[in-house]
Amino acid sequence: MGGAIDGPLGALIGGIAGQAADTLRQITGEPTDGTRQIAFTIGVIALGAKMAKADGQVTRDEVEAFKQVFKISPEDMTDVSRVFNLARKDVAGFEAYAGQIADLFEPASQVLEDLLHGLFHIAKADQVIHPGELDYLGKVAKIFGFDAAGFSRIRAYHLGPNLADPYTILGIEADADDDAVKGAWRALIQENHPDRAIARGLPQEFVDLATEQLATINDAYDRVSRQRGFK
Numbered sequence: 001m002g003g004a005i006d007g008p009l010g011a012l013i014g015g016i017a018g019q020a021a022d023t024l025r026q027i028t029g030e031p032t033d034g035t036r037q038i039a040f041t042i043g044v045i046a047l048g049a050k051m052a053k054a055d056g057q058v059t060r061d062e063v064e065a066f067k068q069v070f071k072i073s074p075e076d077m078t079d080v081s082r083v084f085n086l087a088r089k090d091v092a093g094f095e096a097y098a099g100q101i102a103d104l105f106e107p108a109s110q111v112l113e114d115l116l117h118g119l120f121h122i123a124k125a126d127q128v129i130h131p132g133e134l135d136y137l138g139k140v141a142k143i144f145g146f147d148a149a150g151f152s153r154i155r156a157y158h159l160g161p162n163l164a165d166p167y168t169i170l171g172i173e174a175d176a177d178d179d180a181v182k183g184a185w186r187a188l189i190q191e192n193h194p195d196r197a198i199a200r201g202l203p204q205e206f207v208d209l210a211t212e213q214l215a216t217i218n219d220a221y222d223r224v225s226r227q228r229g230f231k
Contacts, residue, residue, distance in 0.1 A: 042083055043101040044115060047140065049088035050097070051119045054137075055130035058088050065125035091136065098143040107145025110191070113154065116141055117209050120158040129158070157213045166220035178230055185221040192217060 052062035066084070087097075105111050116137065123133040134155070141151040153171045156164035167174045170184045190196075194210040225231055 043097045044118075045083045046087040046097040047094060047101070047115070047119060048122055049084045049086075050091050050094040051122045051133065051136060053088050053091050054123070054133040054135075055126075056132065059126050061125040062122050065122045094136065094140065095143060098140045102144050108147075108150060109145075112144040113146075114206060116144065116146075116154055117157070117213075118206070120154070121209065124158060157216050164216070164220070166223040169216060169220035170224070178228060181221070181224055181228070185217065188217045189214065 048066045049058075052058040052066065063084075101115070102112065119137060119140065120129070123129045123137065137155070138151055141154065146154070149171060152168050156169040165174075167176070170181065170188065172180055172184045176184070192210055192213045194207050194214060197207045197210040
């Protein structure tokens with residue numbers, strides 16, 4: 001991405017203050033280029049706003065959830081609110097924002113998965129994930145490069161251990177052998193451990209999400225291991 005930002009992100013940025021480039025810097029060490037960082041920031045705001053609108057209405061709980069996950073500094077609040085309010089008028093056009101964010105990273109990268117978890121957090125703010133919200137999240141995930149199995153795994157984390165299939169949570173088939181189960185569990189523990197979120201400088205809300213995911217992964221492994229009779 002060059003010095004100028006084209007497309008819908010460029011249209012939304014307008015006269016936003018340069019300091020907005022740092023608003024979501026904690027989420028990722030990349031991109032480091034200021035223009036690309038602003039593009040990422042604005043894209044996240046737009047996707048978050050359209051996530052809140054995906055069930056037909058934007059609630060106060062959803063707005064607060066957005067502020068919790070995507071830390072907004074007081075000095076940036078006016079500019080961010082302007083972009084958020086423009087984007088939340090309807091869901092239309094979210095594909096373009098998702099596409100421009102996806103272009104900044106490798107397909108299905110950890111940063112994009114973190115962003116999906118943040119969007120799920122907004123979706124759950126009113127205590128239920130509506131079909132329209134799941135449809136929205138699935139389409140964003142596909143644009144981000146996640147296949148159906150990858151999205152099912154991410155979604156399973158947010159359904160809770162009692163509502164999600166343990167094999168889906170572990171990202172493997174039910175007929176996988178014991179070694180595959182153990183290997184999948186170890187890999188997910190390593191990828192999703194809260195210490196990694198802390199080391200990457202993510203906001204506390206992302207650390208809390210990682211902690212919840214870790215508990216869900218461990219619960220899924222425990223359920224499978226009890227079924228199969230191994231530890």
